[in-house]
Amino acid sequence: METNYLTDGPVSQKIITLLIEKMGGKTDSGGHTIFLGQVRADVIDGLKVKAIEYSAYIELVNVEAEKIKKTIFSEFADVNSIEIVHSTGIVYAGEISLLVFVSAGHRHQAMQACSKTVELIKVNLPVWKKEIFEDDSHKWK
Amino acid sequence: MQVKVLFFGVLAEVSGTGIKYYHDVRSISDLKLRIQDDFPEIVHYNFRISLNSELTDKDIELKSEDVIALMPPFAGG
Numbered sequence: 264m265e266t267n268y269l270t271d272g273p274v275s276q277k278i279i280t281l282l283i284e285k286m287g288g289k290t291d292s293g294g295h296t297i298f299l300g301q302v303r304a305d306v307i308d309g310l311k312v313k314a315i316e317y318s319a320y321i322e323l324v325n326v327e328a329e330k331i332k333k334t335i336f337s338e339f340a341d342v343n344s345i346e347i348v349h350s351t352g353i354v355y356a357g358e359i360s361l362l363v364f365v366s367a368g369h370r371h372q373a374m375q376a377c378s379k380t381v382e383l384i385k386v387n388l389p390v391w392k393k394e395i396f397e398d399d400s401h402k403w404k
Numbered sequence: 405m406q407v408k409v410l411f412f413g414v415l416a417e418v419s420g421t422g423i424k425y426y427h428d429v430r431s432i433s434d435l436k437l438r439i440q441d442d443f444p445e446i447v448h449y450n451f452r453i454s455l456n457s458e459l460t461d462k463d464i465e466l467k468s469e470d471v472i473a474l475m476p477p478f479a480g481g
Contacts, residue, residue: 388480
C-alpha cells in the first residue's frame with residue numbers, strides 16, 4: 264500500500280529540507296508554518312520513555328489525511344498547500360515523529376491552519392503508539 | 405465466504421496477531437461475538453470499527469472479502 268503520509272522511523276532532516284525547497288517553488292505563498300512533533304522522554308511510574316513505536320492503518324491514514332486536508336482547504340481560503348508526514352516504527356526520544364507543513368499567502372492563515380491540522384491529526388488519524396521504557400518494558404497509549 | 409479482520413494498537417497484542425480470517429460471518433455484530441469467543445479479554449478494551457477503510461458504528465451485513473478493522477482510540481502525534 265502506497266502512502267505519502269507515513270515514513271518508516273523518525274521524520275528525517277532530509278524530508279524537512281526537501282519540503283522547504285518544494286514549497287519555496289510556490290511563489291504565491293508568503294509564509295510557511297512547520298509543526299514538528301517530538302518524542303518526549305516522559306517518566307511514568309519511575310520509568311523513563313526511551314522510544315515510541317508507532318503503528319498505523321495505512322489505507323485509512325490515506326483516507327483520513329485527505330479528509331483533513333479537504334477540511335483545512337475549505338476553512339482557510341488563503342492556504343496553498345498542506346503536507347503531513349507521520350512516523351511508523353521506532354522513534355527515539357528527541358527524534359521527530361510528526362511533521363505538518365502549511366503554506367499560505369499570508370502568515371495568519373498559515374499559523375491557524377497548521378494548528379488546526381495538528382488537532383485534526385490527533386483526533387482522526389488511525390495511528391497508535393507504544394511507549395518503550397529504558398528497561399524495555401512497554402505501555403500502549 | 406471469508407472476511408479479513410485487522411487488529412490494531414493494543415488489540416494486536418491482545419489477539420496475538422495483527423490479522424485473522426473468519427468464515428461464514430453474517431454481520432458485524434456476529435463477527436464481534438466470534439472475536440469475543442476467541443479473545444475474551446477484548447471486552448475490556450474500547451475500539452471503533454472500520455469496514456473496507458470506512459469508519460462505521462452500524463451493524464452491517466458482511467460479504468466475502470470484506471476487511472474489518474478493530475481500532476483502539478487513536479494516539480498519533
